[in-house]
Amino acid sequence: MSSLTIMDIAKEAGVSKATVSRVMNHTGSVSEKTRERVLSVIRDRQFTPSAMARNLSTGVSTAIGFVVPEIDNPFFGEILRGVMEITDENGLTLIFYTTDDDAEKDRKALHLLENNQVCGILYTPAVDYGDPAERKELRKILKEINVPVVVMDRNIGLEELDGVYFDDYHGMYDATEQLIRNGHTRIGIINATLDRVLARERQRGFLDALRQHGIEPDESLMYFGNFRATKAYELAKELLAQKNRPTAVLTCNNRTTIGFLRALHERGEAVPDDITVVGLDRIEVLDTIGYPLCFIERDARSMGRKAAKLLISRMKFPDRPRIEVVLDTKLIGQELS
Amino acid sequence: MSSLTIMDIAKEAGVSKATVSRVMNHTGSVSEKTRERVLSVIRDRQFTPSAMARNLSTGVSTAIGFVVPEIDNPFFGEILRGVMEITDENGLTLIFYTTDDDAEKDRKALHLLENNQVCGILYTPAVDYGDPAERKELRKILKEINVPVVVMDRNIGLEELDGVYFDDYHGMYDATEQLIRNGHTRIGIINATLDRVLARERQRGFLDALRQHGIEPDESLMYFGNFRATKAYELAKELLAQKNRPTAVLTCNNRTTIGFLRALHERGEAVPDDITVVGLDRIEVLDTIGYPLCFIERDARSMGRKAAKLLISRMKFPDRPRIEVVLDTKLIGQELS
């Protein structure tokens, strides 16, 4: 026996399907008696209307798309957690895509979300879309999608869309400044290459802080890779092997922090005795075991929550002015206080 | 301008919408000329048919539901990663639910997935459904859902469904045995309460190994909480404060490991000098920094992949015999070799 339809309920309750629909949606007017009868049949049979049929006829969906580059990274897990908190409250379901930092998968995911399958999208771009042609195509896709989109975490310059970002510039600035105050003058950085906006922002913060305190940036202390642990590990090995190496190092996300620590550990060295490290993003485990690492903390869960709220508000008020939320970061760690 | 429909394409190509549908689905027969024409219009206009309308008329969806207790836990992140690898290949989209280990949310999620919104479900039960009435209700819901369901990770005894589980019994047995071989006789365990099947299996493995080696289990070394870090932390404090405390301890998931380590660290103690710890689930970060912790490793990504494959095979062959996959675990760590 396949699943129930509104017709089955209507027949059993001795009414037309229009009436059943009215009862379910509290629209039109239905007498108390029939309402009761219909409701009891619905309850008896545990009827749930097909969301698809409903969406098709109303033209509104209750699903939102969630597009992120990766999921096996606690940072995005936390974002998702925050998003779920809000969507749950609002009866929205989540359609999930990961793009593996791949531009093609990114566009494919957006494309799949087209055509009213979702009523909104939470979008973390897989890449920066630096190439004007690709950027233009992205914009076109986003426009054709025809539902609100909120950009998360990576401010690639889609000024037409709502967005939630972290203040990476100041996060990095403050961390660098604090290191300087603590007496460090040779400060290294393991960043991603500067074609990524995230990397640029962090680099800016880093350089500005140095210059602000009269320290001339030393290119030999700056390493540019990607956001992956393996690459960071290799760069860290080089950095650590320098004769006149830095006394403190900044990394650019949790993965690179881990890569760095691995290289450090392989040399039989440790923080903070051999070097000071300030990671970007808290790595919870290390905290609990008392590993003396400093962090620039970014509250990913808040970001998720905020993004979901923004999306919902945009769905309600399509014409409200654009909102861009910039979340503060926080310095954590004994050495930075 | 709202999104395109098949009619728009049909009109522009000068054919009926039936023909457009045929072209898109490679069904029926269409002359080469018209096919070309239709395809070019589709390409021009970047038309993607509404998945909802399609599902409604065909009765088959291309979405699968993914229900897990939590997502801000790398274990489930890894599972999801594995699942995506397979669903991506097969053009399936994922509808995502977390249940926060809450029975009600669990059933609600399943309920929402009813009615052909999905063509299959990957399901990690939030709770064990030990109460017969609740268990019966769960079975009823699962049957009414009317699409294949594959159970992951928690073998709560749904023998009618395909499932993928870890061999927690042997994982724990082997770890315990190895500890004994290494000379430990007082071995502690921080487990969840035994109303959870996961906890029972692990406890069985633990006890069997002890007895097999002639060690009488000592209840004062066994602590039962839940799968959360906070509770484990409290239990660990008690355990560590015992005068005649164990020389080795087993934990029951990554969270409890962390809770334990926190308590240990607060006492100013560390592995392996003060105590030996065997965690369940690898905690990657600790590895990379060379933290000398042993693990029972469970390959969550494999589990996700396997579960997705099982689901797809079940969708293709609804009547094939039931399959239950039990994945091996692996002991990792210097002290256990």
Place this chain on the structure above:
DNA sequence: GTAGAGAAGGAAACCGGTTACAATTTTGAA
């Protein structure tokens, strides 16, 4: 007792696809 307004609820169109069926055209063999 009756007109008129408002409530109740059914019939049918619609959402955007798929598909059974029918009509038309093309093809090919006799």
Place this chain on the structure above:
DNA sequence: TTCAAAATTGTAACCGGTTTCCTTCTCTAC
């Protein structure tokens, strides 16, 4: 050349809901 079979394509019904429109029924006021 002719006619049956095959290929092509259109028409209309259908999926399971929502919603407009219209009819019928009640109730109130005069």
